[in-house]
Amino acid sequence: MIHLSLPLALVAALFGIGLYGVVARRNAVLVLIGVELMLSAAGLLFVTAGTTMHDPMRGGQVLTIFLITIAAAEISVALAVVVAVFRARGDIDMARAGEDE
Amino acid sequence: MITTGSIQPSLLVVAFPAAVGVLTLLLVRRSRRAAYAIAALGGLLGLLSAVWLLSQQMTGDAAPSPRTIGALPTGGSFAMPLHLQIDALTVIVATAVALVSLVIQLFTRWYLADDPRYRVFAATVGLFTAAMQLVVLSGDVLLIIVGWELMGWCSYLLIGHESDREKARRAAYKAFLVTRFADAPFFIGLIALAVGAHSTSIPAIIAHWSTPGHATALSAALICVICGVAGKSAQVPFQDWLPDAMEGPTPASALIHAATMVAAGTVVLSRIVPLLEQSDPARYVLVVVASISTVLAGVLAFLQNDLKRLLAWSTVSQVGLMLLALSILPPGATPDLAIMHLLSHAMFKALLFLAIGWLSVLVGGTVVPRMSGALRRHPSADTMMAVGLLALAGVPPLSGFVSKDLIVDEAAHRGAAGDGVARIGFVAIVVMVALTAAYCMRAWLILDHRTIAERRQAAQTIEDSHAVQEVGILEMLETSAPVDARGHEIRPVEPGPEAAVDELEVEEAEAARRPPRPGRSARWGLATLTLLSVVGGGLALAPVIDVDWSNVNGWLIAATLLLMAAVALLVRVMSLGTIFGDAAARVPQAVRNSGLRGFGADTAYVNLVGRPVLALARSVAALDDLLDRGVRDLASDAWSLSLRGLAAHNRRPTTGLLALTTGLVVVGVLGVALW
Amino acid sequence: MVASLLIAPLVPILAGIALIAGDRASRVPGRHTTYAIALCAAVIGALATGYAVFARPVLNVQWVPAIGMRLHLSVDGISAPLLVLTAVLGFLVVLHGRHEQPGGGTPGTYFGCLLLVTGGALATFLAQDAISFFLAFELVLVPMWVLIHRFGDPHQPAERARAAAMFILYTVLGSTLMLVGILALVFASGTSDLVALGHGTHLSQGTQTAIAAVLLIGLAIKVPMWPLHSWLPRAHTVAPTAGSVLLAAVLLKMGTYGIVRLVVAPLPLGMARLAPVVGTLAVVGILWGGLVCLVERSLKRLIAWSSVAHMGFVMLGIASGTALGLQAALFGNIAHGVISALLFTVVGGLKQRWGGDDLHVVRDALRDVSPRLGFALVVGFAASLGLPGLAGFWGEVLAMFSAWGAADDQPGGWFKGLAAAAAVGTVLAAGYSLRVLRLVWVGGADKANHVHPAHAGEPLPAANSPATTVQRFADAHGPEWIVVGILVAAVVAIGVDPVPVLHTTDAAVARIFAGVTR
Amino acid sequence: MSVTYNWALLAPVAVPALGAVLLLVIDLCLPRLGRLHWILAAIILLAGAAFAVPLALPGADSPRRTLCLPNKDCLYLVDHVGVGLQLAALVSAAVVALLAFPIKVPGERAPVLGALVLTAAAGASGVAAAGDLGSWLVMLEVATLPTVVLVALRARRAAIDGALSLLTVSLVSFAILAMGAAMWFAATGGGLLNGGGLLQAAKTPDSHRILVLAMMFIIAGLAFKLSLAPFHSWTPEAVGGASTPIGAYLVVTSKVAALAALLVMVRSMNVLGNPVLGVLGVLAAVSMTLGNVMALREQSTLRFLAWSTVAQAGWVVLPLATVSSTSLRSAAGYLVVYSLATLVAFAVVTAIAHADGRGAATRLRSFGGLLRRRPVLGAALGLALLVLAGLPPGVVGLVAKVLALSPVAGNRLWVLAVVAALNAMLGVAVYLRWLRIILGERQEPVARGRIHPVHTGLVLAGLAGLVVTSFAPQLLLSIVGG
Numbered sequence A: 001m002i003h004l005s006l007p008l009a010l011v012a013a014l015f016g017i018g019l020y021g022v023v024a025r026r027n028a029v030l031v032l033i034g035v036e037l038m039l040s041a042a043g044l045l046f047v048t049a050g051t052t053m054h055d056p057m058r059g060g061q062v063l064t065i066f067l068i069t070i071a072a073a074e075i076s077v078a079l080a081v082v083v084a085v086f087r088a089r090g091d092i093d094m095a096r097a098g099e100d101e
Numbered sequence B: 001m002i003t004t005g006s007i008q009p010s011l012l013v014v015a016f017p018a019a020v021g022v023l024t025l026l027l028v029r030r031s032r033r034a035a036y037a038i039a040a041l042g043g044l045l046g047l048l049s050a051v052w053l054l055s056q057q058m059t060g061d062a063a064p065s066p067r068t069i070g071a072l073p074t075g076g077s078f079a080m081p082l083h084l085q086i087d088a089l090t091v092i093v094a095t096a097v098a099l100v101s102l103v104i105q106l107f108t109r110w111y112l113a114d115d116p117r118y119r120v121f122a123a124t125v126g127l128f129t130a131a132m133q134l135v136v137l138s139g140d141v142l143l144i145i146v147g148w149e150l151m152g153w154c155s156y157l158l159i160g161h162e163s164d165r166e167k168a169r170r171a172a173y174k175a176f177l178v179t180r181f182a183d184a185p186f187f188i189g190l191i192a193l194a195v196g197a198h199s200t201s202i203p204a205i206i207a208h209w210s211t212p213g214h215a216t217a218l219s220a221a222l223i224c225v226i227c228g229v230a231g232k233s234a235q236v237p238f239q240d241w242l243p244d245a246m247e248g249p250t251p252a253s254a255l256i257h258a259a260t261m262v263a264a265g266t267v268v269l270s271r272i273v274p275l276l277e278q279s280d281p282a283r284y285v286l287v288v289v290a291s292i293s294t295v296l297a298g299v300l301a302f303l304q305n306d307l308k309r310l311l312a313w314s315t316v317s318q319v320g321l322m323l324l325a326l327s328i329l330p331p332g333a334t335p336d337l338a339i340m341h342l343l344s345h346a347m348f349k350a351l352l353f354l355a356i357g358w359l360s361v362l363v364g365g366t367v368v369p370r371m372s373g374a375l376r377r378h379p380s381a382d383t384m385m386a387v388g389l390l391a392l393a394g395v396p397p398l399s400g401f402v403s404k405d406l407i408v409d410e411a412a413h414r415g416a417a418g419d420g421v422a423r424i425g426f427v428a429i430v431v432m433v434a435l436t437a438a439y440c441m442r443a444w445l446i447l448d449h450r451t452i453a454e455r456r457q458a459a460q461t462i463e464d465s466h467a468v469q470e471v472g473i474l475e476m477l478e479t480s481a482p483v484d485a486r487g488h489e490i491r492p493v494e495p496g497p498e499a500a501v502d503e504l505e506v507e508e509a510e511a512a513r514r515p516p517r518p519g520r521s522a523r524w525g526l527a528t529l530t531l532l533s534v535v536g537g538g539l540a541l542a543p544v545i546d547v548d549w550s551n552v553n554g555w556l557i558a559a560t561l562l563l564m565a566a567v568a569l570l571v572r573v574m575s576l577g578t579i580f581g582d583a584a585a586r587v588p589q590a591v592r593n594s595g596l597r598g599f600g601a602d603t604a605y606v607n608l609v610g611r612p613v614l615a616l617a618r619s620v621a622a623l624d625d626l627l628d629r630g631v632r633d634l635a636s637d638a639w640s641l642s643l644r645g646l647a648a649h650n651r652r653p654t655t656g657l658l659a660l661t662t663g664l665v666v667v668g669v670l671g672v673a674l675w
Numbered sequence C: 001m002v003a004s005l006l007i008a009p010l011v012p013i014l015a016g017i018a019l020i021a022g023d024r025a026s027r028v029p030g031r032h033t034t035y036a037i038a039l040c041a042a043v044i045g046a047l048a049t050g051y052a053v054f055a056r057p058v059l060n061v062q063w064v065p066a067i068g069m070r071l072h073l074s075v076d077g078i079s080a081p082l083l084v085l086t087a088v089l090g091f092l093v094v095l096h097g098r099h100e101q102p103g104g105g106t107p108g109t110y111f112g113c114l115l116l117v118t119g120g121a122l123a124t125f126l127a128q129d130a131i132s133f134f135l136a137f138e139l140v141l142v143p144m145w146v147l148i149h150r151f152g153d154p155h156q157p158a159e160r161a162r163a164a165a166m167f168i169l170y171t172v173l174g175s176t177l178m179l180v181g182i183l184a185l186v187f188a189s190g191t192s193d194l195v196a197l198g199h200g201t202h203l204s205q206g207t208q209t210a211i212a213a214v215l216l217i218g219l220a221i222k223v224p225m226w227p228l229h230s231w232l233p234r235a236h237t238v239a240p241t242a243g244s245v246l247l248a249a250v251l252l253k254m255g256t257y258g259i260v261r262l263v264v265a266p267l268p269l270g271m272a273r274l275a276p277v278v279g280t281l282a283v284v285g286i287l288w289g290g291l292v293c294l295v296e297r298s299l300k301r302l303i304a305w306s307s308v309a310h311m312g313f314v315m316l317g318i319a320s321g322t323a324l325g326l327q328a329a330l331f332g333n334i335a336h337g338v339i340s341a342l343l344f345t346v347v348g349g350l351k352q353r354w355g356g357d358d359l360h361v362v363r364d365a366l367r368d369v370s371p372r373l374g375f376a377l378v379v380g381f382a383a384s385l386g387l388p389g390l391a392g393f394w395g396e397v398l399a400m401f402s403a404w405g406a407a408d409d410q411p412g413g414w415f416k417g418l419a420a421a422a423a424v425g426t427v428l429a430a431g432y433s434l435r436v437l438r439l440v441w442v443g444g445a446d447k448a449n450h451v452h453p454a455h456a457g458e459p460l461p462a463a464n465s466p467a468t469t470v471q472r473f474a475d476a477h478g479p480e481w482i483v484v485g486i487l488v489a490a491v492v493a494i495g496v497d498p499v500p501v502l503h504t505t506d507a508a509v510a511r512i513f514a515g516v517t518r
Numbered sequence D: 001m002s003v004t005y006n007w008a009l010l011a012p013v014a015v016p017a018l019g020a021v022l023l024l025v026i027d028l029c030l031p032r033l034g035r036l037h038w039i040l041a042a043i044i045l046l047a048g049a050a051f052a053v054p055l056a057l058p059g060a061d062s063p064r065r066t067l068c069l070p071n072k073d074c075l076y077l078v079d080h081v082g083v084g085l086q087l088a089a090l091v092s093a094a095v096v097a098l099l100a101f102p103i104k105v106p107g108e109r110a111p112v113l114g115a116l117v118l119t120a121a122a123g124a125s126g127v128a129a130a131g132d133l134g135s136w137l138v139m140l141e142v143a144t145l146p147t148v149v150l151v152a153l154r155a156r157r158a159a160i161d162g163a164l165s166l167l168t169v170s171l172v173s174f175a176i177l178a179m180g181a182a183m184w185f186a187a188t189g190g191g192l193l194n195g196g197g198l199l200q201a202a203k204t205p206d207s208h209r210i211l212v213l214a215m216m217f218i219i220a221g222l223a224f225k226l227s228l229a230p231f232h233s234w235t236p237e238a239v240g241g242a243s244t245p246i247g248a249y250l251v252v253t254s255k256v257a258a259l260a261a262l263l264v265m266v267r268s269m270n271v272l273g274n275p276v277l278g279v280l281g282v283l284a285a286v287s288m289t290l291g292n293v294m295a296l297r298e299q300s301t302l303r304f305l306a307w308s309t310v311a312q313a314g315w316v317v318l319p320l321a322t323v324s325s326t327s328l329r330s331a332a333g334y335l336v337v338y339s340l341a342t343l344v345a346f347a348v349v350t351a352i353a354h355a356d357g358r359g360a361a362t363r364l365r366s367f368g369g370l371l372r373r374r375p376v377l378g379a380a381l382g383l384a385l386l387v388l389a390g391l392p393p394g395v396v397g398l399v400a401k402v403l404a405l406s407p408v409a410g411n412r413l414w415v416l417a418v419v420a421a422l423n424a425m426l427g428v429a430v431y432l433r434w435l436r437i438i439l440g441e442r443q444e445p446v447a448r449g450r451i452h453p454v455h456t457g458l459v460l461a462g463l464a465g466l467v468v469t470s471f472a473p474q475l476l477l478s479i480v481g482g
Helices: A005-024 A028-052 A059-089 B009-027 B032-059 B088-111 B118-137 B141-159 B166-197 B202-210 B215-232 B241-247 B250-259 B261-271 B273-278 B280-303 B307-327 B336-363 B379-393 B399-416 B420-447 B452-461 B473-479 B497-513 B520-541 B554-575 B589-596 B601-648 B653-674 C003-024 C031-055 C079-097 C107-126 C130-139 C141-151 C157-189 C205-222 C231-238 C241-264 C268-295 C299-319 C323-354 C371-384 C391-404 C412-441 C447-451 C478-496 C499-514 D007-029 D036-056 D080-100 D109-127 D133-152 D157-188 D196-203 D205-226 D234-241 D244-251 D253-272 D278-295 D301-321 D325-356 D375-389 D395-410 D414-439 D453-471 D473-480
Strands: C058-064 C069-074 D064-068 D074-078
Touching (some): A005 D157, A059 D157, B009 B032, B032 B118, B088 B520, B118 B141, B141 B166, B141 B215, B141 B241, B141 B261, B166 B241, B166 C391, B166 C412, B215 B273, B241 B307, B250 B307, B273 B280, B273 B307, B280 B420, B307 B420, B336 B379, B379 B399, B379 B420, B379 B520, B399 B554, B601 C157, B601 D414, C003 C079, C003 C107, C003 D375, C069 C107, C069 C130, C079 C241, C079 C323, C079 C478, C107 C141, C130 C141, C130 D395, C157 C231, C157 C241, C157 D395, C205 C241, C268 C412, C299 C391, C299 C412, C323 C391, C323 C499, C371 C412, D007 D080, D036 D080, D036 D109, D074 D080, D080 D244, D109 D133, D133 D253, D205 D278, D205 D301, D234 D301, D301 D325, D375 D453, D395 D453
Antiparallel strands (some): C058 C069, D064 D074
């Protein structure tokens, strides 16, 4: 059993990088990637926490799978919107969207 | 004996004059006759009730403390019974007030014969009388305040009666404001007395404060009350409203000066005289105020160029004497001396004012040039004038003599006994006696002056005071053409001699429209006043007034009489060769000018109180604008905040994400911190 | 008859709503119909109020349990005079609408708003439940806002909007703060029943002080107390006459009534702690208002300012912490209600006739031009300066009495100083009252000029000479004169015999102070 | 593993969810129904709501549970507050569907939109009853994701921008939420929201700390959906860009879902024993202020309503600054009142937009003289605004304000209370601005189309609802068990 601090550090790092990506990137797809990173951090935390406890329902794993599913659904919607944005504006630069109406 | 059932004559004494006010305003539309009927009837009934009350008092049947509107429910332990308090002195004063008021009502009918506002005037006089009666009969400080303030208000209305003239408006405003200003401490003083006693009833207050142990508080409260009294009675430093109040019609002046307003201070102080006698500081304050007032007013009376103003100042002086009489009382004494003088003063002063009013109607004004020789032309009033002036001067055996010399005697007596207050008072009284003799003599000499032709000439240069609006007669003199020693003009003046003569004729024609003398009833009233001025001194013998007339120091009286005679002689000498028979013409012009202005008291009021208060008001208004703007700025702040908010919300998704992230950090930190 | 408790507020309110709604209908009811309906509703409301005041029924049923709000209506000594005042004034303003129905909207809206304000105020004074009190308190805001905003001075649309907004915003802030206080009080004491709260609560002094402070700040805006008064002069300046009357005579009273009900009675310890501050601010208000009045140019604004000063006396009485002070305050409330109603009616009429209310415009003497209005103005200002025999006197003088003899737990010296300053305030009141009378009643024009010697040689100056004729405008007649006359009579009646009013409140006041051990 | 089922209890969630599928199936079979799908959707939603009604009656026992595991832990439980919110979500969604019915959309899009609304409503309804972390997360996302699509499907540029804004914020928020949930899970060691693990975790300092942090993440994640500042940035964009019924959905149904989710979490936080959730107080204060201040200047109707929703969100969570069953009820009660008033306002705007064209409804100015032109619409909108401002005659709004303030005042959080009072004032300024326009004169000539009868009916019903509840606020408040 590996020590818990390593995965936890990874969780923190992933979340931080994801958050940074969300804030710093202007390209919508890159922002989505940031979100994915954050979600995977959450998933990792679920799994990590799930391993330490003796949950008969396997809560950690189950929730992680939920999470992945939701993320997939989200990304599909997100990509659809991004495509729509691209069609409407010609780019997917988040810092320019909504500028003029 | 009339039954003393539920109807108390003491209440009627107040109610009838008040009813005059109310009924006249309610019922009468235009009819002068109806207004007169109500006024005369109300005044008469008021007098009859007063006499009824007097008779009750004599027989001992009077209810000592009748209730009025019932005790005020105060929700606690504070008693406000609002009772009257009937005793011999107050009943006599009430009778005198009722009498004077009645005569004035009768006289007014004639005096204001063609005044469209006669109705209002009569109503106000009624109300005024009621207020004074309330003060006189009150046994409760709240009732005193009620009557006191009502009188102030009525005086405002009466003085400003001829409100078409700016001078009258200003005089009314000044009279009310000055007295009201003095009323602030008066209120506080009475409130302090009442709160200390947990009751507004005067007997309770006297009982409470008579116990030893709160001398300082008592003195402070009394000094406050004295302040108010000084205001109402036109004593220094509030003296200057009274001469200005001469802008009112003469009957109003008679009412204010003789029986009501200015005398109210004496009445109130005499109510609480047992407390005054205990407090030396208060007595000192009172004697100083009264002494300065009585002397100063005597000087000013001598310097006036208008006989009504002369009488006004003489009132200040005489009221000063009454207050002096109160201040020199030994502990345990009753205020009969002061009340005695109040009564005689009421009679002769009312007489004087009405007589002057009569003359002024006939000659068209009260300034010296107009009045000069008035009695020569219209001798019908000369008995009244003579009696009035003699009584005022204190010539035996008239009423003024009796009351005044009793005070002189008491002051000398007490001063000899080592009372400092009485010594101050004595000196002041002596000076005042001389001054009184001087101005009385002066007035008589003017009225009785012979050289009508010269008067007539000079009159061409001077407009009637009615036509003089903003500028006083003084300024008019300054700007009018100089005359040589014999009264001939050096240079013709502006409107031209014809115009001036025309004007005189017009006015005389106007005066001719009313009968040349008051109606019979009014003349009867005047005669009564004259009679009382002559024999009023006999009241000292009456059992209801408790004065010590048997042990009077005859030498002292002789000395004062000699002094008076000497002064009178001097004045006579001074008046020789003057244009109008005016002794004051010998006084340097600068002093007279200053005297006409009351030695600048008005300017002092304006500069010391009026201007600073207005400046303060302006700065407060400016401050409030700031406050207001501050509140408004809050709105515009919100407005500009929203503008800034709009700039921040640039509709870009990245900005939203940035905000979101910041929010996350803030929430995390705050959440953990606030937990 | 319990129904009277419901009829009193509901008939005006429902009639008001009906009138406003009727305005939107396709067939707008005529002017006379509207007036008649409004008058009927006002009369019914007044009669029901009168009956309720007389018979003192009680209604107490559950209403909104979610917020602990009950429908508890009844009348006691503290509210009875205010109810009568409100009902009578509600009737009078409707009556007055016949004379002056300002433009800016339809008659239906105008009378509807008047009725809504009246009904709301009646409900406020009837409510014996803290939360429904608040509800009723808020009820009057929007109609009042409409009155100011739509029916105010037609010459100043921008100022009208600003004043209306300031009025409602300031008041909402105040009432929400009051709500906070009420909720805290209800939560802490466990009851929202004002009758129960009236017996005092047993909270610690700290708690009481905190709650009392919030309540006082909230209510002080309504009163208004210096320095939270800025909305008042503005609102009054542009409000229509009836609006001013209701605002000054009824709405302000809700503030002081609220203080008595919510602070003085339930939170004696808190009130005692805050009383010096309240008293000081009250006196500052007295002086401040008086001073501003000395230089104010707009007549309506001046009266509004004088309201600030008069309410200062009311607050001073409350702050004194004595039964006498409370009596003075409750009496002062009524007195100020009647006086300000009178003054605003008269001045509103003048403003309408003059086309403005600038005091610096020289005009002919009102006593000549329009004797009735002149007389009413004199009575109003005389009462305003505290002349005995008129309504204003007793409240103010008793307030000074109470301040001088403030409760034992108060700094006596300080309160004595406050009483003295208040006495100075009465001098200022005399100053500004006479200033107005000097400028308006007796006129600025000097008519001594008119009989100048120059005319003497000519034929007698006849009425056709413009210099000597006074430009008369219509004096008060019909409804206006009735309204003014009733108010004058009320001012005099209350002033001559204050005992009935004081007697009404006496027992209730004594009850408040009986529970308190000071 | 055996799980108990109580279908009646599950119906408020199951009916709309199945209805969404049903709608798509019907479209497959009968492709030409077009806008009638909206009616179907509304019927399904109302049917779902009908199942919730018995539970909302005052006599019903609470909480009711189902999907219980053998160890008595239940994955689905509703109490009065929960069922009230379910009801609110379903009814509001039904109103949105009815509002959308008259609006012309391409024939193939109507069933999709209807299905999305149903799905989202199911999610909103479900999250109110979630008993475990998994269903909570899933239901929340089910309630959220369709809204992005709903906004985007208007296919105007503004709508796409709004959708992008909503999308990004919702994604990031969901990520944060997931992180919070994960921390929660890590701290409590289980997925149940009110299991024994929570108590256990609250006792050990370490996990207590993580729990607190988890709670903060969850609050931050949910705040976006409630449009609490500073997580609100999507609101004006999305509401302003979307079609008006969808705008109503975003600010009403979606918010109901968010509050339901928050209440579920806050309720479980009860055990932590801290009565004050200062963060929510701060968020409430900031949102109120920001929303009101921004609305002061807003010229566009929809954006105005969006800012108003930001401000109202502050009021909704204000009572949650203190944790107690009363404050939960207060928040839910406020939300219900807010929903009613906002729906009425949106109904009026939609009706006008439909009759006169969107241009006639998106500017505040164009509402000039509405009360005169269209008395019913004007009165309804005016009353709704007064309710939102909390001024009588909108008594119910005032009662809601009382409700929201009472926990704060009761616990004597003076600063918060004063801020709230200031915002009550600002709010009055905000809503009166619009009210003034309605009361005022007509600014410009406006085309006068015919109001669709469905809209008229809805507005009338809303007006009646506002009037009735203003006299008897209890009718409305009792559905959240007040």
